[in-house]
Amino acid sequence: MTLTAVITGASQGIGRATAYLLARKGYNVVLAARQHDRLEAVAGKIQEQGGQALAIPTDVTDIQQVNILIEKALETYTQVDVLINNAGICMTAPMAQTSLEDWQKILNVNLWGYIYPIHALLPHFLERRQGTIINVGSFGGKMPLPHMSAYCTSKYAVTGLTETLRLELEPKGIHVCGVHPSVTNSDFLERAVFRGEGDNSNQRIRQQMEEMLKSPLASQPEAVAEDIWNLIKSPQAEIVVATGAIATNLYRLAPNLTRWLLQQSIKQ
């Protein structure tokens, strides 16, 4: 029987690269994101190449839409084997410039947007005593990043969710894995929120981020998709992608030095 994967945030970036890769590997892919036209374009390309794709416009912060996503996936393909929680948004701002609405928005997408699909799909996985959940976190869920309290809080929560669920679900035949990208040259900045301290600082921070995404040290979405595929094939606790592994190891081994270096990067 053909295996099926549900991928959130599948219209662009890492999610789209993962959808193309899994379709090439012979999976049925169920694609979720909010913007219908972009999602249909991804599904169309997969179908042109002989793959099976179903686009279901979904806002992952809406529990009812997520329930419908999972119901339609099961109706169409009978079973789901892999859930890839990937939809996410980025925010850079000092705490004083981060409004409570900003906090709610980030946590709604990056945390609740992962909890809802797991909650909706878990009964199916438990009944079959099999399934794989891949949560796309961030190296910012393994170490602090300057002026990213809301984002890092959401991603540390994803790390906690992933590790705790693994403990609980492993004996029940369900794999729970984390993939933690570092800076990845995706379309992340399209939705990113920047708030700085001075008049020109939003623009300046955005430019710095743009340069980082284009640097040779940045990963490509296709490389992260390969790591996701490696976790599906041979489940393990987590993969920290590329340069993120160097940074997080440095933080683990020398937290004070790393904190000092990070503080220098935001000194006025």
Ligand SMILES: NC(=O)c1ccc[n+]([C@@H]2O[C@H](COP(=O)([O-])OP(=O)(O)OC[C@H]3O[C@@H](n4cnc5c(N)ncnc54)[C@H](OP(=O)(O)O)[C@@H]3O)[C@@H](O)[C@H]2O)c1
């Ligand atoms: N790029 C990086 O440097 C980087 C680094 C570390 C971790 N990550 C993580 O990697 C994951 C993917 O990021 P990316 O770089 O591929 O970003 P991206 O190119 O901006 O793609 C984000 C995807 O999420 C979807 N999305 C956003 N809000 C959504 C919502 N409320 N409901 C449903 N879908 C939603 C977007 O589509 P719609 O707008 O149409 O909904 C889009 O398909 C995220 O979890 C991110 O935190 C990225």
